[in-house]
Amino acid sequence: MSGQxxxxxxxxxxxxGIAAFESGDRFIIVVDNAFPMETQAIHGTGFFSSLTVSLLPDATLIQLRRPDTRRLYLSQRSEGWVLSDKQPSSASTQDNHVINPLPVTDGILYPMRRSGRVLTIADPASGDRLLVGTSLLDEGGILAMRRAEGYDVWPTLEGVVIAARDPDISLIAVPSGLLLNRDGQKFEDDGQAVYANDVDLKWLDLQNFPDQILLKRYHERLLKAADSQPADRFAARLDLARAAISMGAFKEARGILAVALRDDPEEIGRPEVRFLAAATELLTGSPANASALNGPWPEQQRRALQLWRALYLEATDQSDTRSLHRLALDMNRLRAYPQNLRDVLLPIAAEAIARHGAPGDFAVLDTLPDQPAFRLAKAIAAERQGQKDRAYTAFAALAADRNISVAEKATEEKIALDHERGTLTTEQQVKAFDGLILxxxxxxxxxxxxxxxAEAYARDKQWQKVAEIIDLGVPQSDPSHYSTLRHALLLQALTGIAGEDSLAQSKTQQxxxxxxxxxxxxxxxxxxERAALLAAYGESMLALGLSDEATSALSQAIPSLVTPETRAAAGASLAQATLANQKPSDALAALNETESPNLPEPLQTRRNILKARIVIATGDRAKGLDMLRTIPGKDARLLSAQSHESQGEWQSATTELRSLAKEEIPAEGSLTKDQQDLALRLASDASRAGDNASSRWISERIGTRTLDESHARLFAVLRESPANDKSLHEDETSP
Structure with a gap:
């Protein structure tokens, strides 16, 4: 809502007069006269910005889309009616402000001080025929829906709304209120309190009777189905399946429907039958067979089935914010379901809202009974809202619950919070989870x-363990949030593995x-993503010296790489691999196909060096050396020295290496392995070239600094040997 x-x-x-009620996701006010109102004059903003006003021949229809579960209030003032999402300060007894029906001689009376007119309209959400009785004063409304033979009484905020299925049901304005009757005759109010007004309840035929009555009703329908004629057989079996659902016998209902549809398969074309078949699959724990709940459905039926669609999406781990919001809007409706259904569905809905719903929907959890499953949902919601201590206390208490599902989930959440608090290391957290596996x-x-x-190891960047756990204990599944997270974690692990520094790993680890x-x-x-990992695999093969495998992987990866930089890097590696296989023309093609301007300098330098290597490999050594002289960095100079060494041009190699050593080898301080390698290589080439000056220079540059054992031994030999001593080179390993 905007502002205040x-x-x-x-x-x-x-x-x-007015009447006010909810239908689907709309709040509707019916004004019993065609009364023009300017919506701009009402100044509806924020939550109220969706308010619309439409004129009917003898009435005005005001509609408001409800984006969340907040409660609405109506109160009357001298200048009109106030619609608010905050309880008026002058209405502290609002919860008791209801119309209570009374049986009278000629029907059922809904008492009012001053009733308005009675209108007949079509419900904007379901299309049902509604008899709408309005009130001139703030009388309140009907607290809960009642379903009876031939009609339903809807819950209202003001006035009386009757969904009349039988044409002989009428609602009449009388001096003492509104009178409901059938053809002007008295009849008993034999309705049962339910909550919603949608077709799923009609199709399910839910009845909130005691178990003993439900069982008797089931037996009566069982006998009726057994005695039915072929023409009436399917309808009788359908009634029997509905009776089974009301008493919680979901497997029996599914079996009854299976037999009925085997004998009359064409009946599955009826929407109420298709819905019932899918609902029984959902209730028996087979959500994969309940996909019909996800549609498509005709427009009039779609809204009515949103609750069951939301339950289906949650059961298949595909729910989203919108479907969970639907569950939140219909939480009271679920609470009013018969107990056998409510005990199955309400905990699922509550936990779903707590885990994945929008924080604005959490308020519906506060009205749930104080039972373990609902305490768990409230604790999960509290944790998501940052109330960690409150959540931890609840999880600790629920960890010992007799319901194994509640206890396991609570313990799982407690372990995660212990790790977050720093009382468990990642390894201890994973081990604690291991103790919960059974x-x-x-x-x-x-x-x-x-x-x-796997998530715990991923947070700790232990990528090999992430991949190992997923491989051993997290199987693939149909599309769902679970499979999405599995894929994301596996991809994260593989990307982490691919990005590890191979130089810091043993060959076994590589x-x-x-x-x-x-x-x-x-x-x-x-x-x-796949191409990037394939390129990384090719790089690892190249580092291991397996150029054929590297060539195959990189060739497959490059066409699917998107960014110029990743393509250019993979192209450079492919060129390097094909050069190793002595195929300079293929290497040049790899570079040309992945060429791009404005590449990062290190990558461009690498590619330029490869181009020089290709030129040298094709026989134009002079041109290749000229290219290397224009390329900055030590790699180009090392390659130039290597080219001279391969031709026995020791003096040229010595000159190149001495120039590089002046920049790379510091005058003092410890030396890295690369610096020691360069010093040894320069000393060796100077010895071969008979360049005593360069030999003395590098000897003095190193001085008395400590070298690795292998470097120290060879460097000592070179220091003491005459420049033309050929024997010392026989034991050297060329860099």
Whole structure:
């Protein structure tokens, strides 16, 4: 809501009656006269900005889309009616402000001080025929829906709304209120309190009777189905299946429907039958067979089935903010379901909202009973809102609950909070999760728990362990949030493995990482991510000296790489691999196909050096050396020296290396392995060239600084040997 606006004034005169009720995701006010109102004059903003006003021949229809679960209030003032999402300060007894029906001689009376007119309209959400009785004064409304033979009484905020299925049901304005009757005759109010008004309840035929009555009703319908004629057989079986659902016998209902549809398969074309079949699959724990709940459905039925669609999406781990909001809007509706259904569905909805719903929907959890499953949902919501201590206390208490599913989930959350608090290391957290595996398996949550272990290792960047856990305990599944997270974690792990510095790893570790990449890449969907990992695998093969394998992987990866930089880097590696296979023309093609302007300087330098190597490899050594002289950095000069060494041009190689050593080898301080390699290489080439000056220079440059054992031994020999002593070169390893 924008600013401090929490109410709007509807300028409806006191001589005009209104009725107010909810239908689907709309709040509707019916004004019993065609009374023009300017929406701009109402100044609806924020939550109230969706308010619309439309004129009917003898009425005005005001509609407001409800984006969340907040409660609305109506109160009357001298200048009109106030619609607000805050309880008026003068209405502290608002919860008791209801119309209570009374049986009278000629029907059922809804008492009012001053009733307005009765209108007949079509419900904007469901299309049902509604009899709308308005009130001129603030009388309140009907607290809960009642379903009876031939009609439903809807809950209202003001006035009376009757969904009349039988044409002989009428609602009449009388001096003492509104009178409901059938053909002017008295009849009993035999309705049962339910909550919603949508077709799913009609199709399910839910009845909130005691179990004994439900069982009797089931037996009566069982006998009726057994005695039915072929023409009536399917309808009788359908009634029997509905009776089974009301008493919680979901498997029996599914079996009854299966037999009925086997004998009359064409009946599945009826929407109420298709819905019932899908609902029984959902209730029996087979959501994969309940996909019909996800549509498509005709427009009039779609809104009515949103609750069950939301339940289906949650059962298949595909829910989103919108479907969870639907569950929040319909939480009271679920609470009013018969107990056998409510006990199954309400905990699922509550936990779904707590785990993945929008924080604005959490308020519906506060009205739930004080039971373990709902305490768990409230604790999860509290944790998401940053109330960690409150959540931790609840999880600790619920960890000992007799319900194994509640206990396992609570313990899981407590362990995660212990790690967040720093009382458990990552390894201890994973081990604690290991101790829950049996309980998680019994609760049907083993793969989810293993996924949490993988998440723990991922936060610690232990990529090999992430991949190992996913491979061993987190199987692939149909599309869902679980499979999405599994894929993301596996991709994260593989990317982490691919990005590790191979120079800092042993050859065994390099081989292990390469094997992990090779094993998983084929299962990844085509695209840039797969190509990036394939390129990384090619790089690892190149580092291990397996140029054929590197060439194959990089050739496959390059066409799917998107950014110029990644293509250019992979092209450089492919060129390097093909050069190793003595195919300079293929190497040049790899560079040309991945050429791009404005590449980072180190990458461009690498590619320029490769171009020089290609020129040298094709026989134009002089041109290649000229190219290397224009390329900055030590790599170009080392390659130039290597070219001279390969031709026995020791003096030229010595000159190149001495120039580089002046820049790379400091006059004092410890020396890295690369610096020691350069010093040894310069001393060796100077010895071969008979360049005593360069030999003395590098000897003095190193001085008395400590070298690695192998470097120290060879450097000592070179220091003491005459420049033309050929024997010392026989034991040298060329760099």
């Amino acid at each position: 606006v929490d109410h709007i004034l509807l300028p409806i005169p006191p001589q005009i 309980d998680a398996r019994l609760a049907g949550r083993e793969k989810q728990l293993r996924l949490r272990q 081989l292990h990482n390469a094997a992990l990449l090779k094993a998983h890449i084929p299962a990844l969907p085509p695209g840039e």
